[in-house]
Amino acid sequence: MLADILAQLQKQASAGESGVAAAFELNWQCLEAEAQKLACLLSLFALAPIPWSLVESAASYSDLEFDLKANCTVLVERYLLQELAEDTYQFHERIRELLQQKLEELAEGDELKRGFCQAMVALAKDIPQTPILIEIAQATLAIPHLGEAATVYQDWLSDDDLIWPFVGLARFYEGQGAYLQALPWREQCLSAARKRFGDEHPDMATSLNNLALLYKSQGRYGDAEPLLIEALAMTKRLLGDEHPDVATSLNNLALLYDSQGRYSEAEPLYIEALGMRKRLLGDEYPSVATSLNNLALLYDSQGRYSEAEPLYIEALGMRKRLLG
Template identity: 80%
Template sequence: MLADILAQLQKQATDGESGVAAAFELNWQSLEPEAQKLACLLSLFALAPIPWSMVESAASYSDLEFDLKANCTILVERYLLQELAEDTYQVHERIRELLQQKLEDLAEADELKRGFCQAIVVVAKDIPNTPTLREIAQATPAIPHLAETATVYQAWLSDDDLIVPSVGLGRFYQGQGAYAQALPWREQSLLDARERLGDEHLDVAISLNNLAGLYYLQGRYSDAEPLFIQALEMYKRLLGDEHPDVAISLNNLAGLYKSQGRYSDAEPLYIEALASAEKRLGTNHPKTISIREYLEDLRRNCQP
């Protein structure tokens, strides 16, 4: 299909000019402004199949209020967009390059980029820590577009959303046991937070904790320990000793020590985490119950 699209475009080319570029320009000039805006929005997505639901979401965040489907049909008819299946589309690499050039000439370029990023952030936030096979299948089509946002369009992510795409990608891969694929996203999250937000921002603590957790799962205990400690110290400074996230951080470090057989180091952390969780979350909260069970299990292991 892509070859057919390019062949059709080349047939429209004027002599002495680049075939695809010339045909593209002819098609572009004949488009209404609404179709042009939609085409530019589509150029922000990665070179991968694009679910229509994500286009609708990005268009909504970009305040595009015209008939999206009608204009999508026009783009397909003009060979600027390929329909792969029902409600799934893709832009050819060369066409995407030309559309991105047009995007930079649009007065709404920044608005489209921010809208695209906001739509991706919503998807990233929905990826669970331990996705089921169904959840993995649902999230998979969005993964290339999350990666595009986390790298190419990072500048159009707000400070609050800066690490959300990379954290979501880390969860997606880590939750499947694909630790090697998760690692660069855990590392990027930490780097991005430090570079834009500074060393004393909560997102740095979150990223430290996430990276330490991945190291722990990989059995890299000596790498995980200093990061867990840094994260714990930051949570206490930024949130206060009694914040629920401090209890979770204490529990994480205690779990690392327990895995190493360092029971005397783990027990006081579990005790502190349990006291904090009981106070802030209540005695019957799932996190409180989990910490209590970890402590009880540790004490059973310590018995002669």
């Protein structure tokens, strides 16, 4: 059997590259087209354990409608794919390299890459801004694959999706207080947005804001301030003075000043952001509650307790009504 031949070659330490490649080619030719297509899709994932749920998501976005599990079983039986545990798989590095060569020859190769990227974007959007422990645990196995979308397959991310893999990766690490691990993703996000869109684009402003807030978390206030000021000015130029993103930028700059004890500079920004959010979003909205809470915290820090208390009470009541 061809599968037995490949297995034997893999066990032999003396087997050369040409022998492995030849055995792979023989095995490849024996696969049905559907199994070949699934193998190419799987080769897009990182050299790390691959959860089956991610495979199903990528296959769905790639419009693969055949029996995935049956074809996956074929790949495992032919020693092209290793089953690590139930619904978790991984490639050997050399097999993955050979499969990626086949991917480049596949007519549907670009479609598979776009589907993979769309699945990773959906995953990134599911990582909250402040993930809790169970959400971090759920995302852990997916993180290496999200990194592939952000770097190797960046060209297959649509304009609307470009920054999302970076955002998801940074949120994952920031949520654990791992700021040094989050930093490269925030920096690469800014670089990717600038390369794709130029210096004037809403995603550039978002990326500046996100990087600045990470600097703030690290206590790098001097690095954060010019980025926040630039993001605020850019957002106003691109979206106008009355836009929810402008309120977010105002709020972020106020948070920085608040952290530095620059209360007289923070207060008018908080008040402006609160007023804008109420005008644009209405009196009952989560970000309005956030603004109320931030202003209350500022007053609290200054000992202005009688002004802080009604804002805290209003923010608490609103969050209970809106979020349960």
